[in-house]
Amino acid sequence: MQDADFFQMIQSIPTSEADLPIAPLLLQGIRKLELGEELQAMEIFASAVKQSPGSFKAGYLLGRTALSLEKFSEAAEALGHTLELDPENIEVQYLIAHTHAQQDMVEEAAGELLAILEKYPDFVDAYYDCGVALQLLGRYDEAIRIFEKRLEFSPDFDTAIMCAMTYEILRDFEKAADLYTQALILDPENAMLIENRGKTFLEMNRCEEALQDFQHALTLDPESSDALCGRGQALFHLGNIEASKKDFRLTVELDPENMIAWSMLGQVLLYEGAYQEALDALEKALELDPELLVYDFRANAKRGLGDLEGALADIVLALEYEPENSDYLIDKGAILVEMERLDDAMKVFNALLKQEKTAEAYRFRGLAWMEMLEYEKAIDDFNAAERLGAENADVFLRRGEAYYQLGENEDAFADFQKAQELAEAEGDEEFVAKCSQLVEKLRAFGD
16 A cells, blocks of 8 residues: 555646546546555556556556556556656656566666666665665675665665675674664664574674573563574573573474574583484474584484494585584594594594694594504694693593503603693583592502
């Protein structure tokens, strides 16, 4: 249904000689529009155009009404004819471009809208449509430039949202969050916007702010599965595992097809060592979206259940999507070690260390050397891990074991003590007990 501005604008169109013979028809059609009877109005305007092809007003009314009814072919034809009557009419040029966009003629629409804005930079209405068309074409930087130019004129809710979404595509989450904040000034109680800003905070690891947004969204819309899932993610990253698990379970009850919630539930269960439940949840996530990159988590669930062949297959799948992902390569090497395919594992770790030298890569290759009884090589790798900043208790424990195997008890004792200190700081009582036994064993041996 047309708004008040439309009817005001119609009154501003000068009456031409071509309008006079069809004046009663035009008035009748406008009255139908006021009553919301657009289809009847369109038929009346079509009759008016047929009777008086030179009437700009009749052609314009027909085109606008057809566009409102989403009869885009009829709209394009009527507006094209109207533009022939007044080739410089910017409003009609804009409506034709808008119609082309609705017909999925996006490239043509973008070109037309850019031409309008180049000639008439103050024609504010064209900026939003132009930005959307450019975004759909993947011309994101240009889209942002157009959206931001529109926002220089005045705050605009839709433009701020689309600009934020475009920044999200470019993974500039800080600017996206700022734009969502701008939009929220115009509509402070919009739960969807609050959720969207919460998601950008999650991407920036600003989990406290994300949690606040998701909680606020849930006060506005308690049944929002997206807000519930987002709150679960924020809680998970803040270390509140039990509360996050509860949120993910509630999310999949509300929305059984929420693949993010299923995948996050799987990760929480994996963290807790509930491997079968984790596997079931991750299988559900992948059933909903086979492109969801959770194959590494499913691999770890299978690994926990002793299905090393299945775990290896999943890591290989994950590497097809991200061939240079160091975490995936480390997992692949570690699984091969568990399968006692030590030479294959060593090839993986060697290739990884050519790609990037990290503490974790050296640590895991050191563990592989331990399995191969190559203790001096293991020590070299653990030393490299330490030089790169490794503060993992396991590095010092395993290097201590290597020193012990080589009979270098003094170095072994120092490493076991260091491992114990780190484990105590982390609150890992089981690991502390293991280190303590080794320390006491060497102390007794020394005595």
